[in-house]
Amino acid sequence: MPDRVSRCCRILVQDYTTTAEGRAMFGMLAVLAEYQRELILANTTDGLAAARAHGRRRAPAETDR
Template sequence: MDLPDGGLSTMEGRAKFGMLSVLAELQRELIVVNTNDGLVSAQARGRVGGRQPKLTEDQAALAQRLYGVRPLRTPAAAGTSAALAEPRPLLPWSPTTTHRLGCQ
């Protein structure tokens, strides 16, 4: 930003800069307030943000069983089946998706 008449070295330049900074701070705070109000309104309507999960809970449980990994959100079950040597060809989704489940 270019301030004429000496920039911040003059009283007028410092005053202009101070007023612009106050306006910028006000605008930022308005954005925060409006965003939070929108999130609260969406939550009241039952809407949640974020990306839809790629896998259903059944698909995630299948991948975890194939890899011998205990489920992430349920208590660990003792005596789960042994992991396959390489279950990757059985799964119709990418290795990255499988890795996000905690399967190596």
């Protein structure tokens, strides 16, 4: 099954990048992925700052007993 999925994805990507519309769609998806990454980074940074403001720290690493 994974082989069929990867083959299908390769065909779709190849078809998308050979036409102007496909390249535009691929570019828009790349922009949205980058935007999502920036949102995750900003939310993580804000969450860590809020935790520090409330005196919370990261939990210590667990050790094998």
